[in-house]
Amino acid sequence: MLTQMQSNYVRKMVFNANHVTDTLFCQDNLKFSKKLRKAPVLPNRNDDIILIYDSTVFGSAKEGAVFYPELVVSKDILESPKKIEYQNISEISLKINKDSVKLIAKDIFDNEHELWGEVGFKNKNAILISNGIIEMINFFSGCDFSTLTLDMLTSVKGAVQTANSSAKNMRIAPQSNNVQANISASSQRPVAPPVQKTPSFIFPRNGKxxxxxxxxxxxxxxxxxxxxxxxxxxxxxxxxxxxxxxxxxxxxxxxxxxxxxxxxxxxxxxxxxxxxxxxxxxxxxxxxxxxxxxxxxxxxxxxxxxxxxxxxxxxxxxxxxxxxxxxxxxxxxx
Missing domain, CATH: 3.40.50.10140 (Toll/interleukin-1 receptor homology (TIR) domain)
Known part of the structure; x- marks a missing residue:
C-alpha cells in the first residue's frame, strides 16, 4: 500500500503529464480498475502499483508497463512480460524517431524495457513526460538518474546525434543514418574526476x-x-x-x-x-x-x-x- 506522500507525488506527476498524454494512469484515475484487468501486473500486488502505462490503441493496457515502488514490469506486443528492478537499470534513454518516441530502460545485460512511448509526439513534451517518469523512479528507489534537456537533441544534416551521460563527462557521438536520437541518462552525481588514468581492463559480460x-x-x-x-x-x-x-x-x-x-x-x-x-x-x-x-x-x-x-x-x-x-x-x- 502506498503512503499518502507517495500517492500525492504520483498524483501530481500524472496530473502534469495528462496535459499532453492520456497513456498514464495512477490509482486515483477512474479508468485504473479497468486497466488492471489485462495489464501485466504482479499477483497480489495491486495495492502497490504506482502507475500504469497503456501502449495499446484501444485502451486494454495488455501492452505497456506497470510501475511498482522497486521495479517495473513491461510488455511489448506478442512478447512475454519482462521485469526489471530500478537498481539494475544501467541506462535510461529517449529514442525519438520520425513518428514516435520511446523511453527505454536498459539493464546490465543490455536487455531493453519500454517505460513509455507514443506516436506523433513533440520533442519538448516527450522530454517533459520522460523526466516525470525518471524523477518518479528516483523518488521511489533512491537512484540518481539525471533528467533530460531539450538542448541534448543535437541534429545535423543527414544524421542525428546521440548524447550519453557518463561518470566523467557528457560526450556527443554520431549515430548511424537511421533517423533516431537517443538521449541517455546515467545514474551519476557530478564529481571531480580523479587525476589517475581510468583502468583500461574491460570485464566480460559474464564477469564477476x-x-x-x-x-x-x-x-x-x-x-x-x-x-x-x-x-x-x-x-x-x-x-x-x-x-x-x-x-x-x-x-x-x-x-x-x-x-x-x-x-x-x-x-x-x-x-x-x-x-x-x-x-x-x-x-x-x-x-x-x-x-x-x-x-x-x-x-x-x-x-x-x-x-x-x-x-x-x-x-x-x-x-x-x-x-x-x-x-x-x-x-x-x-
Missing part, C-alpha cells in the same frame, strides 16, 4: 558479480561507485532503498555474487541489515574486500578478520584503481 554493502547514509557513494564499476561491465548489486519482505531474496543475491565489497563506516556493524550480511558472508567464506576512508579507523572486529583493505582519501572513485585490478585477478584465478 559484486555485492556492495553500505549504510543508508552512504547510498549516494555506493550508487556512484556501482555505476562506475558497471561502466567496466562489472555486474553490481546495490540493495534497494525500500525492501518489502525481501531480505531472503537479498541474501540469495548476496550468495550469488563472487565478491562482497564493504563500504566501511565506523558504525556499519550497528546497522542490522549490514551486520547480518557481513556475518553471513564471513561464515560462508565469501570473498570480501573493505573500502576504507583514510579518515576512519577499522574496528577491532574488522581488524581481526583477514579482509583485504583498499583505502581512499576523499573521492570514493579512487578505490576503482585498486578494486578493478583486484577483481581482474579474481577472474583470472576463477
Amino acid at each position: 558479480k559484486v555485492f556492495l554493502c553500505f549504510e543508508e547514509k552512504n547510498r549516494n557513494l555506493a550508487i556512484l561507485l556501482g555505476n562506475t564499476l558497471r561502466m567496466q561491465n562489472v555486474i553490481c548489486f546495490i540493495e534497494p532503498m525500500v525492501t518489502r519482505g525481501s531480505e531472503d531474496r537479498i541474501l540469495r543475491g548476496l550468495f550469488g555474487c563472487s565478491t562482497f565489497v564493504i563500504l566501511y563506516s565506523p558504525d556499519i556493524t550497528e546497522d542490522r541489515r549490514c551486520n547480518i550480511k557481513i556475518r553471513k558472508t564471513f561464515e560462508k567464506g565469501v570473498d570480501t574486500v573493505v573500502l576504507l576512508n583514510k579518515n576512519d579507523v577499522l574496528s577491532a572486529e574488522f581488524r581481526a578478520r583477514p579482509y583485504p583493505v583498499i583505502t581512499y582519501q576523499n573521492n570514493i572513485l579512487e578505490c576503482c584503481y585498486q578494486l578493478i585490478p583486484y577483481l581482474q585477478r579474481k577472474i583470472m584465478e576463477g
Whole structure:
C-alpha cells in the first residue's frame, strides 16, 4: 500500500503529464480498475502499483508497463512480460524517431524495457513526460538518474546525434543514418574526476558479480561507485532503498555474487541489515574486500578478520584503481 506522500507525488506527476498524454494512469484515475484487468501486473500486488502505462490503441493496457515502488514490469506486443528492478537499470534513454518516441530502460545485460512511448509526439513534451517518469523512479528507489534537456537533441544534416551521460563527462557521438536520437541518462552525481588514468581492463559480460554493502547514509557513494564499476561491465548489486519482505531474496543475491565489497563506516556493524550480511558472508567464506576512508579507523572486529583493505582519501572513485585490478585477478584465478 502506498503512503499518502507517495500517492500525492504520483498524483501530481500524472496530473502534469495528462496535459499532453492520456497513456498514464495512477490509482486515483477512474479508468485504473479497468486497466488492471489485462495489464501485466504482479499477483497480489495491486495495492502497490504506482502507475500504469497503456501502449495499446484501444485502451486494454495488455501492452505497456506497470510501475511498482522497486521495479517495473513491461510488455511489448506478442512478447512475454519482462521485469526489471530500478537498481539494475544501467541506462535510461529517449529514442525519438520520425513518428514516435520511446523511453527505454536498459539493464546490465543490455536487455531493453519500454517505460513509455507514443506516436506523433513533440520533442519538448516527450522530454517533459520522460523526466516525470525518471524523477518518479528516483523518488521511489533512491537512484540518481539525471533528467533530460531539450538542448541534448543535437541534429545535423543527414544524421542525428546521440548524447550519453557518463561518470566523467557528457560526450556527443554520431549515430548511424537511421533517423533516431537517443538521449541517455546515467545514474551519476557530478564529481571531480580523479587525476589517475581510468583502468583500461574491460570485464566480460559474464564477469564477476559484486555485492556492495553500505549504510543508508552512504547510498549516494555506493550508487556512484556501482555505476562506475558497471561502466567496466562489472555486474553490481546495490540493495534497494525500500525492501518489502525481501531480505531472503537479498541474501540469495548476496550468495550469488563472487565478491562482497564493504563500504566501511565506523558504525556499519550497528546497522542490522549490514551486520547480518557481513556475518553471513564471513561464515560462508565469501570473498570480501573493505573500502576504507583514510579518515576512519577499522574496528577491532574488522581488524581481526583477514579482509583485504583498499583505502581512499576523499573521492570514493579512487578505490576503482585498486578494486578493478583486484577483481581482474579474481577472474583470472576463477
